[in-house]
Amino acid sequence: MTPEAALDRVVHLLDRAHETTFKPKAFQRARNVVREMDPAELAERAAAGTLTKLAGIGDASARVITEALAGEVPAYLAKLEATTHVPISPEGQRYREGLKGDCHVHSMWSDGGAEIEEMAVTARALGHQYMVLTDHSPRLTIANGLSRERLERQLVDIAALNEIMAPFRILTGMEVDILEDGSLDLDNDLLTRLDVVVASVHSKLRMPQRQMTERMVRAVASPHVDILGHCTGRLIGRRPQSTFDADYVFAACEQFGTAVEINCRPERLDPPRELIDVAIAYDCWFSIDTDAHATGQLEWHPYGCDRAAERQVPIDRIINTLSADDLLAWTANG
Ligand SMILES: [Zn+2]
Numbered sequence: 586m587t588p589e590a591a592l593d594r595v596v597h598l599l600d601r602a603h604e605t606t607f608k609p610k611a612f613q614r615a616r617n618v619v620r621e622m623d624p625a626e627l628a629e630r631a632a633a634g635t636l637t638k639l640a641g642i643g644d645a646s647a648r649v650i651t652e653a654l655a656g657e658v659p660a661y662l663a664k665l666e667a668t669t670h671v672p673i674s675p676e677g678q679r680y681r682e683g684l685k686g687d688c689h690v691h692s693m694w695s696d697g698g699a700e701i702e703e704m705a706v707t708a709r710a711l712g713h714q715y716m717v718l719t720d721h722s723p724r725l726t727i728a729n730g731l732s733r734e735r736l737e738r739q740l741v742d743i744a745a746l747n748e749i750m751a752p753f754r755i756l757t758g759m760e761v762d763i764l765e766d767g768s769l770d771l772d773n774d775l776l777t778r779l780d781v782v783v784a785s786v787h788s789k790l791r792m793p794q795r796q797m798t799e800r801m802v803r804a805v806a807s808p809h810v811d812i813l814g815h816c817t818g819r820l821i822g823r824r825p826q827s828t829f830d831a832d833y834v835f836a837a838c839e840q841f842g843t844a845v846e847i848n849c850r851p852e853r854l855d856p857p858r859e860l861i862d863v864a865i866a867y868d869c870w871f872s873i874d875t876d877a878h879a880t881g882q883l884e885w886h887p888y889g890c891d892r893a894a895e896r897q898v899p900i901d902r903i904i905n906t907l908s909a910d911d912l913l914a915w916t917a918n919g
């Protein structure tokens with residue numbers, strides 16, 4: 586294992602473990618330094634013990650580099666491999682095995698931590714046939730939302746990546762903000778060009794129930810919207826769920842062919858159980874998505890699969906059990 590590969594894997598595993606400290610970024614920085622360096626100089630520095638004199642390399646990353654150069658599996662890496670595994674129940678595993686793709690994934694183009702290609706390579710290694718790249722829309726400036734120009738450039742990049750990654754497919758998309766009046770934060774001509782559109786509420790989450798219901802129903806009814814992202818906006822232990830009339834919203838999802846996302850992020854696990862039950866009762870479609878902002882987070886499907894299994898979501902109503910072609914046919918109809 587090369588030092589670069591070892592550091593890369595450390596970053597992946599720290600993100601898989603939802604490590605929210607400085608650590609993943611520190612190891613990522615070290616990986617970038619190593620990637621740019623002449624291997625001979627790296628080996629010399631490792632032998633002389635002067636790796637930490639380099640900006641971006643600390644004690645922990647220096648140890649990983651030195652052990653990898655010695656032909657060993659770095660001890661820190663081995664520890665992370667053993668301790669950060671994401672568990673899944675046998676019932677959840679049945680759902681996980683049915684999934685062919687991930688419909689909600691971010692990259693460095695907005696607030697993600699990895700390049701599109703790194704996300705795609707990881708998704709493919711996890712057995713997916715496709716992923717939908719859904720970076721944030723223009724007005725979510727704190728998450729570096731994409732302007733029209735940047736989205737158009739991203740579409741060009743995705744087309745080029747698809748050439749080299751086939752048969753794996755990166756489907757185009759965006760996580761579009763649902764604005765306060767329920768309109769969408771992207772022009773219609775662009776919405777039409779995207780393969781899959783996730784629509785989410787990220788602002789004014791405490792809006793009165795009636796207004797929030799109207800806002801969400803309007804977005805869900807848009808012919809461009811395919812998936813309603815993390816519908817309550819809750820952050821477990823930090824932010825309460827928004828209030829809306831679930832009967833209206835999920836009836837609209839069923840009526841207009843918009844899937845209800847089961848968001849796998851451990852701090853979200855959105856919708857909460859009782860709302861999944863309501864969506865099942867309305868015969869809604871679902872999409873079990875990681876909302877990954879780093880490669881390691883693409884491994885978070887078990888959290889959503891376990892929840893889907895617990896509430897007995899019908900597997901044949903989960904859109905990411907479809908092949909890419911069937912998914913595109915589904916979005917064209919919805
Ligand atoms: Zn979101």
Ligand SMILES: [Zn+2]
Nearest residue numbers: 689691760876
């Ligand atoms: Zn997202």
